[in-house]
Every structure is written in C-alpha cells, then in structure tokens.
Amino acid sequence: MAVLDHKLLRNLRSMATQLIAIGLVMGAGIATFVMSAGLIDSLGQTRHLYYQEYRFGDVFVSLKRAPEALKRQLEDIPGVQRVETRVTAGATLDVPGMREPASARITSLPEGGQPQLNRLHLRAGRLVEPYREDEVVIGDAFAEAQHLGPGDHVSALISGHRRTLDIVGVAISPEFTYALPPGALFPDNKRFAVMWMGRDALEAAHDMDGAFNDAVLSLMPGASKPDVIAAVDALTRSYGGQGAYGREDHISDMFLSSELQQLTVMAIVLPAIFLSVASFLLHTVMSRLISLDREEIGTLKALGLTDREVGWHYAKFAASIALLAIVTGIGAGIWFGRGMASMYARFYRFPELQYTLEPWVLAVSVGLSFGIAFLGALRAIRQVMRLRPAQAMRPEQPAVYRPLFLERLGLGHLLSPAARMVLRHLERRWRRSTLTCLGIATALGTLIASSFSLDTINFMLDVQFNRSGREDVAVTLNEPQSAAALDDIGHMPGVMRVEPFRSVPVKLRLRNRDRRLALLGIRPDGDMHRTLDRRQRPVSLPMDGLVLSDMLARLLDAQLGDLVTVEALEGRRPVRQVRVTGIVEQYVGTAAYMDIDALDRLMLEGPTVSGAWLKVDGGQAGRFYDAVKQTPAIAGLSIRAAAIQGFNDTVGQNLIQMTLTNIAFASIIAFGVVYNSARISVSERGRELASMRVLGFTRGEISAILLGELAILVLLALPLGMAIGYGVARMVVKSLQTELFKLPLVIQPSTYAWTALVVVAAAALSALVVRRRLDRLDLVAVLKTRE
C-alpha cells in the first residue's frame, strides 16, 4: 500500500492549490465553530463560576427607604437563603483632566468586609477599612479608562455633599459584569463609574441612617423564585419598593445572555454554510479526479487490489483535505477565539476571561471535518468501488450534448459557436452549474448577512440620536422635584432650551402578564425626545392614555384600546387602569410613555419632573459642565456626543473588526468556489481548448470561452446571493431579538454593492490564476492523448 500512498501524495501535490482552496473553506467553517463554541464554553463557564464564587444574587429589589429591621422579614420568606441590604446612590464626579462630569453609581459595603452577596473581586489595593468615611473602591473599567488606582483621589458630589474620595482599591463584582450608565445603550467607561463605599459613610451621605434602599437575595435550592418575588414585593411595597426581579432580568446578566444567544446562532449558522460549500467543492473535485483516474483504477483492480482497498485510497484523499481543515481551522479558531475573548474582556468584566478549548469542541471539529469530507467524497468513492476493471479500462463515453432550450425555440442563430459551447456546457452540467452558482451566491449571502449589522447599527444610532433623542444633554435629578426646579436648570450657563421629563417606576399589568419599567412622562409637543412610528416619523402623544413601545406591547400582549393596570411604585403608589392609545416603534429596550401632565394627574401630584433634556450652546459647554458639577440636585447627566463617541470607540470598532473578518471568510468561499469550478473546467475542457488553440484561436479567445462560463455563473449568483443575504439577515435579526434590542433589518444599497464587488473581485482573482494555467496549455501533448 505504501506505493499507493506515493500516488496519493503526488495527486495531492499536483492539485495543491485547489485542495488548499477547499481546505480553507472547510477550515473557515471549523474556525467559526471552534471560535464560537469555545467562546460559549468560556463565557458560560466563567459566568457560572464567577456568579457562584462571588455569590451573585438571585433576586434584586430597589426601594425608597426601609428600616434595617425589614431585613429579618425578608430573610424569613420561605426559600430565601441570604439577604444583603445596602445603600446605593448616584453621584457626580469631577475627574481631573475631564471637562464634563462623570457619573457614578455607589453601592455600600458592610463595614469591615465583603458583602454576603455580590461580593467584590479585588484587582488592586484593598477593600474599605471600617468606618473610613472617604475611602472608596472603584470599578476596574473606569479605573482603566481614567488611569486611576489606589492612592488617587476623585471629587464627588453625593446627595448634595461635595466629597474628596480616596481610592483604596479597584474591583469588579458580578452585578456589574456589564455596566451601563443609567439609561444608556452602550458602556461608557470614561464617564461612568461603579464605586463601593463603607455603609456608614454612604448612609450618612445619603441620609439613610439605619435604613437601606436596595437588597439582594439568594435562594435555597428548589425555592420558587416567583413566590419569593411576590413576597418581597408585598414586604417592600410600603417602603417604596420598585418591584423585585430575578437574575434573568438583571441588566448585566441580560446582556451576557443575549451575547451567548448570538454566539450560539453563530456557532451553528456560519459553520453550516461553510461546511456545506466545502462538501460540494470536494464532491466536484473527487468526481473529476475519478474520471481522470478511471484507467488507473481499472489497472489497480486488475492487478488484484480489492474494491475496498482502492476505495480507501480515494477516501484518504478526502481525509487529507479534512486534515488540512482541522489544522488550519482549529488554529485559526483558537486565534480568533482569543481575540474575541480579549474583546469581550473589555465589555464584560470577569476576574479572568480566557478562551478555553474544551475537548468536546476539538472532538466535534475533527468529527465534523472528516464527516463532511467523506460526505462530499461519498459518491465518488462509491463509484470507484463499483467500477469493474474491464469497464474502467475502456475510456468513458464521449460527453453527450444536446441543443439548447433557446435553440429548440428556434433562436439558435443568435448565438455564435463559442457562445453555444458555453451555454451547452452549462446546460449539460446543470446540476453542477447550479451548485456552483449557489456556492458563489452563498459567499455573497454570507458577506451581506454578516455586514448588514453596520447598516442596522447606523440606522439605530440615527433613530436614537437624531430622530428620537435630539437633546445635547440629559440631566437626571436626585429626586422628583416640582417643575420649578426647571427654572434653575434653565438658568445654567449655555442652556438654550429645556424640556422636562418625568420618570416613574411602575408595574404594568394586562391579564396574566406584567412588566416592571420606568413610565416616561413627556411633553406631547416636545421636540427633543420624540416617539416615532414604523416609518420613523414623529408621533405626538395623545393627551390621555398610555403609549407602548412595540416590544412592550408584544410582551404584554397588548392591543390598542386595551386597559392596562398601571401600578406606580413610588409616591402615593396609585393603581390605575389606563387605556393603550398608541404603539410606537422602538429598537432599544422597552418603554411606555404618557403625556407628562396626565402622568402627574395619575400620580396625584402637581407638576413634577425627574429631569430634563437640554440644548446647550456648544461654545459654553465647559461652563455648563462646571455648573453641573456644583449643582447638588443633579444626580447624573448623559451627553449625546459622548454617547456616540463611546459607541464608536467600543461597539463600532468591534463591529468593523468583525466585518473585516467576515469579508475574509466570504472571500475564501468566493475564491474557493470560483477557483475550483474554473480548475475543473480547465481539466475537463483543456483538451477542447487546446484543440481550438491548434485551430488558430488565440489565448484570449479560448479564455473568453472558459471564463465566460464563470462570468455567467457569477452574474447569476449576484442577485441570488443578495436574496440569500437578505433572507439570512432577516433570520439573524429575528433570532437575535431580545428584550434589550429589536434589530431593524436595514441593508443599504451600498452594502449590496460593495459585497458584490468583493465577490466579483475574488472571482476575478481566481479567473486570473486559471487564465495563467490556460496560457501554459501543452498543445502538442493534448493532441497525442485521448481523453
């Protein structure tokens, strides 16, 4: 058999480029699988261990103010294991070297140690020493972005008191794995800080002596979470409880889960595409190889080798490609996986996030590669095994052609003989032509489906920051205040226009469904924060009734005209039936809106505001920020320009990186399919084309015949690929839809254009490579041999 292996090696060497092309397509499939499956493992495992080791809570509740004695009652709820009460507060930070204020969310630490739940993982320094008023531990994302660490100081405005805080440690905690500034879409590590302070100090600063305003609970195994949540709600209601929720509704965990969901889609869809294409390519190559090797196969069998031995010889051929795919795919997968893991580490703060390759991923990759290779080679190998020696040593019957469909219609005279050659060949090999066309289309489809996210995100940004949220700055007040507070804000330097909003934590209930969220009261004629219809046209709010975002309407199964129970979770906690009078389009999060006056009436309050949207004179922005830093009533502010920049610095860059990777992958498919198809054509038709050269056709003329065929297939593949891209993008959008995001399906014409260009370029490149081969056709040899 060793001699046969020599033949195998020679075959492999002579078809090297072609095999590498197929191996790369298969390898790309394996790489995407290894990358995403490994990341799912890593993220999932890391999350699990982190949550466990640092005791991430199971149920969370915020309230206005409750005496510490309530803790005992919470602990007595059946199924509750531990209760951690804490004080949380918003703060405005004055960071050296930054004009605009940063905002912080401060959480209390028990005096002298780690909390029972949501424990901290220290990255540097130490925890706060008991009863040290000015010591804080800060979150590592902010520390990194601002180059702060133990020994540094930061000036903060907490509940109206200016404090200079000494940073003693840098830490992370499971509840801030993904830390978003309040109301923001994307992380902003420069302008949003997570902080921990001693409980006493924070109680004092926030006027919470002997009280708490936030609690975390862990459950005993087997406890019923809904029951516990209901019990917590009942206990906290009279203390301004804003409704308890489970870990799955915790914003940080929701983002992680949605990331895992996306990865799962990626781990299945992309490898499936790449591997099917690879299998098809291998099929065509093997079929061709066997028709070339017919006589050799006959000879081998005539010499006494068994069908099985000869079949095995060709199976090894397929196996070598699988081997190449395994080596390159796993290698590239690990490399991409590590890159992605370090990218994730920028967004998701874990003690350590490392890309790990579990044995099962390796095993599945190896199994998949060999499986796909054998699947592609199956028909060819079966043919080899069935071939009888005598039959094999006779040359194959000449190819049978027939007139084209077009000619049967009597339009044949429109075609030159060369055009007929092209079209008849395509028609005779229609199955392969179709699959080749489909393969190229798949490359384009993959490219579109993995690039449209840029369009979609740009569209969402446009809606979010230009059509809907048009303010320069949003300020949030510490407490809801009377509308007179607006006057003070309006008089701050640089403020040109003020538009108030009121935000009330509520529970909306319809039949057996309910949702907890902030009900937003806005001015119906407002210009800075508008509600939009499906076509992104502003919709003015009705005077009465409730307007829901479409996602919320779906979650509540609410229709226009339904009566929804609104249970306010602050103030006098009124419970009212309000009619749904509008449903608006919103891509991020869930939201409910009311006319601000109607909301005031619902709350049984006079004109009240929670904050305001502002237009600020750009030239005076610095003075405005300085004023904000001195205004105790302002708990936080979000700056539109900073949010956009924050997005571009983080998510935007990653998207571009991902898109570039996808372009590379899709180009591999396009190149692989076109190159392979062209090479097989050269092999099948080299003799024919060489004959034409002998008859006096130039190199250009015979290239036109062969490449014309490819050009037709590529042209047909373009619209098909666009349709596939659209379809897959639609599927992706649907499958990625979570409560956090509803991705609109937006594909710009320019995306269709540049992706098509990439595919055409890959095709042209492979055509060029094949053209060189045509130029080297051996005219004399081809005349001496018979096919």
Add this chain to the structure above:
Amino acid sequence: MNQTPSQPAFHVEGLTKVYDMGEVQVRALRGVDLDLYEGEYVVLLGPSGSGKSTLVNILGGLDSPTEGHVWFRGRDLTLVTDRDLTLYRRNHVGFVFQFYNLIPSLTARENVALVTEISPNPLTPEEALALVGLAERVDHFPAQMSGGEQQRVAIARAVAKRPDVLLCDEPTGALDITTGVVVLEALERVNRELGTLTVVITHNAAIRHLADRVVYFADGRINRVDRNETRMTPRQVSW
C-alpha cells in the same frame, strides 16, 4: 494530379529538435532538410519516435525547433512571435489528428463553423461537410457519430478554411480498415479538388501508395525520399 509541383511551400533546413527531459535529452530531430511543394500529397513513414510528428508540429506552428529554420512561402517560422504563429495556424494550416479532437458540445456543422467564422475566405460548413460525404449528418453531435464520421468532420473542419497546407497525424490510427478507407478518400478528394498541400503521417506502409512522395524517417533523420510515378486511390490499395 501527378504533375511535379514547382513551388516549394515549405523549405526546411538543418532542423534539430532536442527535448530536455530533466536528466536526459531526447534528440527528436537530428538535422532534417526537406522541401514540400504546393499541391502535393506527401506521406511521412517511419517507426514511433522517428521524428515525424515533431517535424509536422513544427511545420504547423505548434512547436519550435532547437536549431535550423523553416520557411513557409519565404517567411521564416522560427523567427516569428507566438501570436504570429497563432495567426499562421488560423489562416494557413489545417490539422487532422488521430483522436479527431472535435468539440463535443458542438454539432458537426458548428465544429466546422467554429473555424469558418475566424477565416478570411472559407467554404461554408455545408460545403466542407459535403466534401467529406457528410451532408446528411450536419446537425449531429460528435457523440452521435461513428469514429470514421467524426474523423471526416475533423477533416471538413480542417479544410473549410481553404488551408494552404493540411497536416494529418495518424488520421486513420484509431479507425478500422473500411472506415480508414473512407477517411483517406476524403483526404484524397480535398487534395485533388482544392489543391491543398497534404502531409500525412502514418506507420501504415500501405498508405504510401496514395502519395506523390514518400519520406522515410528513422531516428530523427530522413532516410530516403521516394516518388510514386502514379498515385493509387484508397480503394485500389490492398490493405
């Protein structure tokens, strides 16, 4: 058609061809001198590897010699570019091969039309096919024809451009005797009716009776050249 042609179409001088096969060098031609005249029918005879095909390939512009020169109507073929050789083949040379080399995706008519479309003064495909006795089979694909028919299509394709020279490398090599005779008759008719210089390579010695001149090859050299006083028709030859 037994007159002695006066004009040499090809003048071959000191033609040498060495194939460099890595470690060994194969000397396919070792200094060949030969004149071929317009309108004559020449048979090249000799064992395999004696250099016949190499000479014909060089005459047809498919290959170039290592040394020596070939003049076609006064033009040195060894000095022209590859593109000129393509044009030379297109406008002056007709080839017939042992294995026909038809385009399987084109019908008989279209195989001929392929060439007539790029030639300046061709026969119509129908005329060319009638010349080889295939007027009835014009719309058949190669796979629907016998070997002899396919070879006659190949001849029709070669002559349709009214070539100045028709080069045939073992045209009956893949055919049985009866079919071979039909093919040789077609060649004979082309030579007679169109006056095309016809060069036929064979190692079937009986074919020599059909020629004006017979060139004997051995070991890369011309051994001798015989002239037939009378040419036989293929049917007169005893196979």
